[in-house]
Amino acid sequence: MSFLSKVRQANPLVHNITNIVVANFTANGLLALGASPFMADAPEEVEDVAAMSGAVVLNIGTLNEAAIASMVKAGQAANRHGVPLVLDPVGAGATPYRTEVTAKLLGELQLTALRGNVAEVANVAGESWASKGVDAGAGEGDVITLANKAARKLNCVVIITGKEDIISNGTRTYIASNGHSILTKVTGTGCLLSAVVGAFLAVSSGHMLEAAAEALSFYGVAAEIAADAAEGQGPGSFQVEFLNQLTLVTPDIYSSRSRLQLLEP
Numbered sequence: 001m002s003f004l005s006k007v008r009q010a011n012p013l014v015h016n017i018t019n020i021v022v023a024n025f026t027a028n029g030l031l032a033l034g035a036s037p038f039m040a041d042a043p044e045e046v047e048d049v050a051a052m053s054g055a056v057v058l059n060i061g062t063l064n065e066a067a068i069a070s071m072v073k074a075g076q077a078a079n080r081h082g083v084p085l086v087l088d089p090v091g092a093g094a095t096p097y098r099t100e101v102t103a104k105l106l107g108e109l110q111l112t113a114l115r116g117n118v119a120e121v122a123n124v125a126g127e128s129w130a131s132k133g134v135d136a137g138a139g140e141g142d143v144i145t146l147a148n149k150a151a152r153k154l155n156c157v158v159i160i161t162g163k164e165d166i167i168s169n170g171t172r173t174y175i176a177s178n179g180h181s182i183l184t185k186v187t188g189t190g191c192l193l194s195a196v197v198g199a200f201l202a203v204s205s206g207h208m209l210e211a212a213a214e215a216l217s218f219y220g221v222a223a224e225i226a227a228d229a230a231e232g233q234g235p236g237s238f239q240v241e242f243l244n245q246l247t248l249v250t251p252d253i254y255s256s257r258s259r260l261q262l263l264e265p
């Protein structure tokens with residue numbers, strides 16, 4: 001059975017501590033996919049919520065000290081209870097504060113997966129890559145090598161997104177090449193994707209790399225179909241159609257359109 005089918009069958013609870021820009025879109029995207037979003041950041045409850053969830057997704061998009069403390073608590077609870085843990089290090093490298101907070105989270109938590117744009121992952125891996133706020137800037141370097149390096153350093157699955165997405169556990173690497181550039185015109189498509197990865201990891205039964213790769217490829221297929229349906233219109237129509245396709249893309253549609261490639265070692 002595909003991981004997509006398993007998500008829809010299990011309807012996993014996904015605990016999100018995320019930013020103020022994308023919370024609503026993330027919750028709606030998870031619902032559309034077939035998962036069950038739970039946004040909770042109060043320090044009094046994050047450990048309980050993490051422990052009862054299928055995955056915990058931390059996102060540093062709009063930071064404050066209280067949120068960081070809650071992220072550490074939630075992440076540690078996820079680690080204690082064997083709950084998959086995803087980090088989206090939004091803007092790591094863009095300001096010293098974001099870089100420091102990312103390093104602190106990585107020091108205190110064992111991630112299952114890290115998902116970011118190339119500038120964010122380069123920063124985590126100790127390499128330099130230009131960023132423009134929360135977006136990746138121009139840079140030079142081999143993205144596959146970077147993903148491998150970061151995965152080995154963090155001992156988790158690392159996902160670098162862009163025109164093509166790289167998914168690596170440091171030993172094996174997939175490239176997912178579905179998708180559409182209009183995704184870059186809707187804020188939060190990266191953040192929602194990190195939460196979708198959480199939903200797939202929740203049903204992965206230990207096959208973290210394969211589940212993450214399918215999440216990326218599925219997301220790209222949904223975006224392609226949505227872009228076709230919203231052709232000639234703007235990002236607003238695309239956003240609505242994208243939510244629709246997160247529901248409407250079946251495992252059969254997915255497998256007929258997926259372009260997911262496992263690289264030779």
Ligand code: ATP
Pocket residue numbers: 116117134135136161162163164165178179180181182183184188189190191193219220
């Ligand atoms: P950034 O802030 O740099 O845009 P992000 O966190 O929003 O980063 P993205 O890299 O934009 O994350 O990835 C979000 C989704 O958009 C992924 O599914 C990715 O494949 C897709 N995507 C990003 N850029 C392109 C592109 N140029 N063409 C096709 N798909 C893209």
Ligand code: TZP
Pocket residue numbers: 019021022061062090134186187188189190191192
């Ligand atoms: N500013 C702080 S967080 C955020 C913005 C615009 C959302 C970023 O979302 P994404 O998914 O990285 O585009």
Ligand code: MG
Pocket residue numbers: 183184189190
């Ligand atoms: Mg983007």
Ligand code: MG
Pocket residue numbers: 090091116117134190191
């Ligand atoms: Mg992002």
